[in-house]
Amino acid sequence: MIDLIIFWVFASIAIIAAVGVVTNKSIIKAALMLLAVFLSQAAFFVLNNADFLAIAQILVYAVGLTIVLLFAIMFTGDKTQLEAKPVSRGAKIMTTLIVLYTAFLLLSALAYPFRSVVLPPDSFQVISLLNEGSTRMLGQLLFSRYGLPFELASILLTAAMIGAIVLSKKSFTDEENDSVKYRLDLSSHPTEEAEGAYRTSLTVPRPLDRELEGSAK
């Protein structure tokens, strides 16, 4: 009984927040709604005896991914979203039809007779069948039968990390963003304005400058 209550509470939170993700005007609020969806899904994982996944969900999605998303939103600015032209009415209707058809296809799986195990009503929090959490069994599986996919996943993550760095790095061939060129351009150094506490390494006369001055004298 209590599992039903927990399910419905978190299901309504998840669905309302998911609708908010799609419909909210502000993209930053949409990202925060997504956080609510992620957290309620951790609850569904707990209901399904997946304790390790619930924690991983909170760590990876609710903390990591949301922060990265918020960073990306702040890098790109919020104002461009508000100016965006909304989709036309016909496109919305067509999309709704596509989505309803997809929902029909997915729900038709309910007609299939799955070989199901009915757990006793009071066992929803009996974590796995060994009463000790699923983490140990997951770890053993990951390092035995799923060892190769595990290693491939690490290669994928490395490739994604390198790819993300390369893609988001400023290009040195870009004229405006050429920081090397900026540093070599001595005329752009604010040598005169910056005084006192505002002096930086760029505003202090360098040994080379002193040498040049000395040779001029």
Place this chain on the structure above:
Amino acid sequence: MYPLLNQMQQSSPLAIGDGVTLAHFLVLATVIFCIGLYGVLTGRNVIRVLICVELMMNAVNINLVAFNRFVEPTKLEGQIFAIFVLVVSAAEAAVGLAIVIALYRLRSSVNINDYNELKG
């Protein structure tokens, strides 16, 4: 060894058990997946599209874990799959957001309609 296996039965998810059943999770995952699909198709902001893709991946994860519990509770294959979905979606988000930032630098916009270079 596993007493629950004795209660195994062949039936539709709609017909079995009281309390939370497999059908609950399947319908919930479908609803969230379809909301995400609608967002992907109608979103004009690239970041919102990425967010909605994450929503869809999470719906799939619910399905995997629910099937794991209700169909094969003595093994953890479903949870292993969910972990790999987690890994792939983390990689996808990192690369996707990097592409968004690179595109923003190029076009000063995150609106999908501004990325029409390939349209000819």
